[in-house]
Amino acid sequence: MFAIRFYCFVFSGKSSQIPQFLLEEDMGPILCTQPRRFAVVAIANMVARARNCNVGEEVGYHIGHSKHSSEKSKIVFKTAGVLLEEMRDRGLNALNYKVIVLDEVHERSVESDLVLVCVKQFLSKHHDLRVVLMSATADIGRYRDYFKDLGRGERVEVLAIPNSNQKSFFERKVSYLEEVTELLGIESDLQSSRYCNGFSPYTSPVEIKPEVHRLIHNLLLHIHKNESDIEKSILIFLPTYYSLEQQWHLLKSHSSFKVYILHSSIDIEQALTAMRIWKSHRKIILATNIAESSVTIPKVAYVIDSCRSLQVYWDNNQKKDSAQVVWISKSQAEQRRGRTGRTCDGQVYRLVTRSFYHNFEDFERPDILRLSLRQQVLLICSTESKAINDPTVLLQKTLDPPAANVVEDALSLLVHMQALKRSPRGRYEPTYYGSLLASFSLSFDSSVLILKFGDIGMLHEGILLGILMDTQPLPVLRPFGENNLYAEYIKSYFDGESIDTIQLGFKEMALLGNLHAFHFWERVYKDKIRVEYLNKLLNPNKTQTIKSPPSKNEEEWCSFHSLVHSSLNHVSEMYEDIIHTLHQFRPRFLGMCDILRSSYAPTQFQHSCVLKRLENGDDQSSESRTCVSLPYVASSYSRTNQVAGKLADVIKQSPSKSLSFKSTLCLPEDGIAHASTLEKYFPKSGGCILVMDDAGFHFSSNLARHCDPSKIICTTNLSHSDIYDASLNDAKKFWELSHPDETIISNGENQIPWYDVKCILWFPRFASSKENLDIEKILLQNFFDLLAIRILADALHGVQVILTMNNIRFSQLQVEKLGRDSFFFLSESFPYDERSFGELPDKLTTKKGMLTSKPVSYVFDLRPPSSVLFGNYRATLRQCLYDVESPSLVCP
Numbered sequence: 001m002f003a004i005r006f007y008c009f010v011f012s013g014k015s016s017q018i019p020q021f022l023l024e025e026d027m028g029p030i031l032c033t034q035p036r037r038f039a040v041v042a043i044a045n046m047v048a049r050a051r052n053c054n055v056g057e058e059v060g061y062h063i064g065h066s067k068h069s070s071e072k073s074k075i076v077f078k079t080a081g082v083l084l085e086e087m088r089d090r091g092l093n094a095l096n097y098k099v100i101v102l103d104e105v106h107e108r109s110v111e112s113d114l115v116l117v118c119v120k121q122f123l124s125k126h127h128d129l130r131v132v133l134m135s136a137t138a139d140i141g142r143y144r145d146y147f148k149d150l151g152r153g154e155r156v157e158v159l160a161i162p163n164s165n166q167k168s169f170f171e172r173k174v175s176y177l178e179e180v181t182e183l184l185g186i187e188s189d190l191q192s193s194r195y196c197n198g199f200s201p202y203t204s205p206v207e208i209k210p211e212v213h214r215l216i217h218n219l220l221l222h223i224h225k226n227e228s229d230i231e232k233s234i235l236i237f238l239p240t241y242y243s244l245e246q247q248w249h250l251l252k253s254h255s256s257f258k259v260y261i262l263h264s265s266i267d268i269e270q271a272l273t274a275m276r277i278w279k280s281h282r283k284i285i286l287a288t289n290i291a292e293s294s295v296t297i298p299k300v301a302y303v304i305d306s307c308r309s310l311q312v313y314w315d316n317n318q319k320k321d322s323a324q325v326v327w328i329s330k331s332q333a334e335q336r337r338g339r340t341g342r343t344c345d346g347q348v349y350r351l352v353t354r355s356f357y358h359n360f361e362d363f364e365r366p367d368i369l370r371l372s373l374r375q376q377v378l379l380i381c382s383t384e385s386k387a388i389n390d391p392t393v394l395l396q397k398t399l400d401p402p403a404a405n406v407v408e409d410a411l412s413l414l415v416h417m418q419a420l421k422r423s424p425r426g427r428y429e430p431t432y433y434g435s436l437l438a439s440f441s442l443s444f445d446s447s448v449l450i451l452k453f454g455d456i457g458m459l460h461e462g463i464l465l466g467i468l469m470d471t472q473p474l475p476v477l478r479p480f481g482e483n484n485l486y487a488e489y490i491k492s493y494f495d496g497e498s499i500d501t502i503q504l505g506f507k508e509m510a511l512l513g514n515l516h517a518f519h520f521w522e523r524v525y526k527d528k529i530r531v532e533y534l535n536k537l538l539n540p541n542k543t544q545t546i547k548s549p550p551s552k553n554e555e556e557w558c559s560f561h562s563l564v565h566s567s568l569n570h571v572s573e574m575y576e577d578i579i580h581t582l583h584q585f586r587p588r589f590l591g592m593c594d595i596l597r598s599s600y601a602p603t604q605f606q607h608s609c610v611l612k613r614l615e616n617g618d619d620q621s622s623e624s625r626t627c628v629s630l631p632y633v634a635s636s637y638s639r640t641n642q643v644a645g646k647l648a649d650v651i652k653q654s655p656s657k658s659l660s661f662k663s664t665l666c667l668p669e670d671g672i673a674h675a676s677t678l679e680k681y682f683p684k685s686g687g688c689i690l691v692m693d694d695a696g697f698h699f700s701s702n703l704a705r706h707c708d709p710s711k712i713i714c715t716t717n718l719s720h721s722d723i724y725d726a727s728l729n730d731a732k733k734f735w736e737l738s739h740p741d742e743t744i745i746s747n748g749e750n751q752i753p754w755y756d757v758k759c760i761l762w763f764p765r766f767a768s769s770k771e772n773l774d775i776e777k778i779l780l781q782n783f784f785d786l787l788a789i790r791i792l793a794d795a796l797h798g799v800q801v802i803l804t805m806n807n808i809r810f811s812q813l814q815v816e817k818l819g820r821d822s823f824f825f826l827s828e829s830f831p832y833d834e835r836s837f838g839e840l841p842d843k844l845t846t847k848k849g850m851l852t853s854k855p856v857s858y859v860f861d862l863r864p865p866s867s868v869l870f871g872n873y874r875a876t877l878r879q880c881l882y883d884v885e886s887p888s889l890v891c892p
Helices: 012-025 038-051 082-093 111-123 140-147 177-184 193-194 210-226 240-249 267-276 330-338 356-357 374-381 391-397 404-416 432-439 443-456 459-470 485-491 505-537 551-559 565-584 640-652 675-680 696-701 770-794 806-813 813-819 873-885
Strands: 002-008 030-034 058-065 066-068 075-077 099-102 132-134 155-160 174-175 232-238 257-262 282-287 302-305 308-315 320-327 346-350 420-422 426-430 612-616 624-627 688-692 714-717 732-733 759-760 800-806 825-829 855-862
Touching: 012 030, 012 075, 012 099, 012 132, 012 193, 030 038, 030 082, 038 058, 038 075, 058 356, 075 082, 075 714, 082 374, 082 624, 099 111, 099 282, 111 140, 111 374, 111 391, 174 675, 177 193, 177 346, 177 696, 177 806, 193 210, 193 675, 210 240, 210 302, 240 257, 240 282, 257 267, 302 330, 308 873, 330 346, 330 356, 374 391, 374 404, 374 426, 374 432, 374 443, 391 404, 404 426, 426 432, 432 565, 443 459, 443 640, 459 505, 459 565, 485 505, 505 551, 505 565, 505 640, 505 770, 505 873, 551 565, 551 624, 565 806, 565 813, 675 825, 696 714, 770 813, 770 855, 770 873, 800 806, 806 855, 813 825, 813 855
Parallel strands: 002 132, 002 155, 030 075, 030 099, 058 075, 099 132, 174 346, 232 282, 232 302, 257 282, 302 346, 688 714, 688 759, 714 732, 759 800
Antiparallel strands: 058 066, 308 320, 420 426, 612 624, 800 855, 825 855
């Protein structure tokens, strides 16, 4: 029996083929990990097409909080980060598969190494589990030795996979600096000192001098001149954004070339899609190491490798991450060589001498030996499973254990920040604050920033800024090589004039510009879609009405306003993920934060598009349009001064100081419930309270003890004969109404006096089955949609809508998002007093120590969308409502 199998061979289709081979041998379900999100999606789609199924059925994937798989899925692709998070939460139960395939194991991220050590720890307890490691260039011997001590009477097997069709395997030649200079007729003297800055990678500076850029340029021109097949592309590896820019400036004047960029600041999927085979232009791709693996670029015939890469490392003196350019390893060079020879013969040019190359390290230094590990140590300490929650023990079992003092430094910093504490037994355990930090799927610094902003009542802005700090590409388009144009794009959303007293660098200005751009997209484009949806909802053909707009229209609108569509959606998804977490933890500041921000006031955005056609350079067949109605966001945009001031305060300090946090500022919510917190929303004089869908008038009868029963209107789906409650004799009751359709939309006999309603209470009833989550979401969505139509059409000003449910359920169903999609914004939330108003039947438990599970009342206010932007939508909604409720009447 083989517990571990190691597959290695370049260009064998292993990522998509091996899982299918295993499934054909009845070894499902199968979990496959990939290091990058876009690779997960791309390979899952490829395998689904090969198996003639839709993604989410037999083949699924999970990235971030985006999950497209089911219990019936036999092959599931995930990022290493997602698997690590699942093992932290569920321990061995996260590995409920027959086979786990860890792909691209040569990419030694900290996440990948932690996944490896955690899987190894659980293998001794999961005797039916098999693990497949895959790589084209990994150090096979080290992995074989790493797993040989499993003690299961099994051994590690290594298989080299031949190409599926040997005849189609194209030739790849490798040339070094000696051959390049000879090819170009350059004098061979002092090659190493001129282009490699020395004779050995151990002593030579890594900087790219102008001579190297000129060498690349001349080599590229030589290839273009001598290669008759114009469809054969050239891929150039450079280490930094700046070096890509320098090379781009040399190339942009050549009309024969079509230049593409692959960098983390560029939308990779969009860039790959745009790389169609040109008939009249040579395709040139300038790329950093992001193109080393998981990317297939068709027709790459030539690779020019500068043999340099950018690495991030922890500067212990300055207590911050720094970046430096380094010489690559032989393993990385082989990965880059593997980018060609896939769809045609390939030629690789390494811009170092042969002797210089042979002195390269065999493998790059793993991230676990270069970074501070503070976030990873916190995550390990926050893990539920005792098998993997001691960082000093677990990290020493990794493939390359970090130095003990690095782990101790991380522990000391976390204790200093009050994110960790020592238990009586001496173990490190997370505090409430530390558990919150560990729960966010963001970097350590970004997570800290969110909680700092939450403490001062600016949670929404803090979440978005934290996400934006970790996001590449950012929502505002960054035209490559055109920094002045990028500054203009930022200025169209944030000109900085309103904060002239606050000192901010361009990086911080760009963050604020992107923050405003996100709000602009939400209020101008997404609100337009929401209004159109409500207008169509009461249409007889409403079954054809969908909440999501066609993505093509949205992408086009984004391009008009210099925005990156995929980035905006990513920020939106991450925002919901973090809000989801906060509602489960319920920190004290959550109920007090000003969620109803003035950014939702209609007067903030009065944009009207004015489109102008632009020519796209030499490609006369293509044209684009841009909106010239500038600025997109007014300089008087609300709370900018406060946000900018807090951002400057956080960023200007050194991390060792700015990351310290007073424990009193991040505590769990006071669990004591008071009747007065709900009573303050009851109308004081005039007006009624509407209790919706109160099956046995359970809550209405309790409510009658706290207010005048004659001010209570209650609805139920039961018949008149089923209930009698003397305390509600003076209340107005409506029977046999299906909620929410018949409750909110009158059917002639049901005439709720909506103009008298000032407060709406609903205590949703939920089934305990997980399978009902989608049904429950639809119920809540219908409630918010129909109630929005009612309030907007009848101009019911100042109506408070209060939902009471378990906070875990509220989080699972993403109720805040469902309300926001219908213009209901959460303004406050507080513990619900069951002793005063009746017990809530929905009981949920949580195994996580720091999470809370309790009934909470959530107060929503409806903020009408802008009539300036969307016209007289109220009249349209009013007519639709009258058409449904009174077909024979004419809307007044």
